[in-house]
Amino acid sequence: MxxxxxxxxxxxxxxxxxxxxxxxxxxxxxxxxxxxxxxxxxxxxxxxxxxxxxxxxxxxxxxxxxxxxxxxxxxxxxxxxxxxxxxxxxxxxxxxxxxxxxxxxxxxxxxxxxGYKTDPRAVLIGLLLIVSAFQYIHQLTAYSQAIESVKQTPAYRNRLKALEFERTGGISSKKKGTKQIDKNLENELRGEVDLQIQGVKKPSVWSLYGVQLILLPYFIGKLLTWQICWFWRYRVKKLPYAWEDACYLTRTSLRIPDSTWQNIDEFTKEDLVMKRLWEKANMERHMAEARKGSRRRR
Known part of the structure; x- marks a missing residue:
């Protein structure tokens, strides 16, 4: 050894x-x-x-x-x-x-x-506030950039000129004899132009993650109430769908966001709702017609 x-x-x-x-x-x-x-x-x-x-x-x-x-x-x-x-x-x-x-x-x-002794709840609240602040700044920046891009388009300028003509009766344009719109009048008319940009929404405090987390119990309660009312009204009592509910079923069947649905004209909305697209056979027929129409346009 x-x-x-x-x-x-x-x-x-x-x-x-x-x-x-x-x-x-x-x-x-x-x-x-x-x-x-x-x-x-x-x-x-x-x-x-x-x-x-x-x-x-x-x-x-x-x-x-x-x-x-x-x-x-x-x-x-x-x-x-x-x-x-x-x-x-x-x-x-x-x-x-x-x-x-x-x-x-x-x-x-x-x-x-x-070591780190801060209350985890305080850390979570602080993190949510920071994330929400960055989220709001991002939304505001994206919306501002989109608005500025729209203001450079001919359609926006034409809309301003049309509003100017309605406001002044064409007197202002005749006096100037130019394409330039008076700056003060332009600032007034901008508030009357409805700028609807698909995919871009105005910044809202209610859409922030921190606010949504705080209101989560309210949203859950509201969703449960809606589900119960829906089941009672359309499954138990077999009532016909109300207009708003029929719009919701049509929109979800077409898989389009609410903002896009709001931009559709009322005649088209009514036509889509009347087709009852939430039923499988009707949706298949609608899609087949849409494909045929697309081929004809080609």
Missing amino acids: AAVSPLPVCLLLLVAALLLPASNAIYCDEDDCYDLLGVKQDANASEIKKAYYKLSLKHHPDKNPDPESKKLFVKVATAYEILKDETTREQYDYAVAHPEEFFYNTAQYYRAYY
């Missing part, structure tokens, strides 16, 4: 000798936290609290001007901060029982005292 070299053993003993006191030092320096408070290791929270109050009154700088007493007061306060909390107390007891696990004990200590 090979002999064990004494050098590695000596190194291990040296490391152990250095680490054993260090495990305690990260908490109460070289002192024992229980000894500083004068309590046993199995003392309960009430006993620890009473011992701390008694020692703090005795060694408080306002009560005792002795410099040594002031140092002892700091040590007692530190020991109490460690032992009053169940988590840090367990970590301290573990460090005393397992001084060889120096790196683990040090990591636990710094995580407890210098």
Whole structure:
């Protein structure tokens, strides 16, 4: 059997000798936290609290001007901060029982005292506010850019000129004899032009993620109420579909968003609703007719 070299053993003993006191030092320096408070290791929270109050009154700088007493007061306060909390107390007891696990004990200590202690709810609220702010800025930027693009189109300029003609009876245009619209009148007329841009909506606070999360219980309740009313009205009582509900079924059958549906003229809406496209046979017939019409246009 090979002999064990004494050098590695000596190194291990040296490391152990250095680490054993260090495990305690990260908490109460070289002192024992229980000894500083004068309590046993199995003392309960009430006993620890009473011992701390008694020692703090005795060694408080306002009560005792002795410099040594002031140092002892700091040590007692530190020991109490460690032992009053169940988590840090367990970590301290573990460090005393397992001084060889120096790196683990040090990591636990710094995580407890210098780790992130902010309430997760506050973090979530802050994150939602930041995300919502960026979302609103993005919506506002996209909408502004789309509006500016529309204002450069001939259709928009023609609409402004038509409104100017209606407002002034053509007098202003005849006087100027130019294509330029008066700036003040243009600013007034812009508010009367309905700019409907498909795929771009005006920024709304109600569409922000943070607001929607807050109103989630309301939306869930509203959805459940709507489902119950729908089931009672059209499944149990077998009533004919109301106009709004028929529009909803038609829109969902065609898989078009609400904003697109709102831009369809009333005659086309009525024609689509009358076809009852939510029924499979009617939808198949409608799609076949649409394909035939597309071929003829080609």
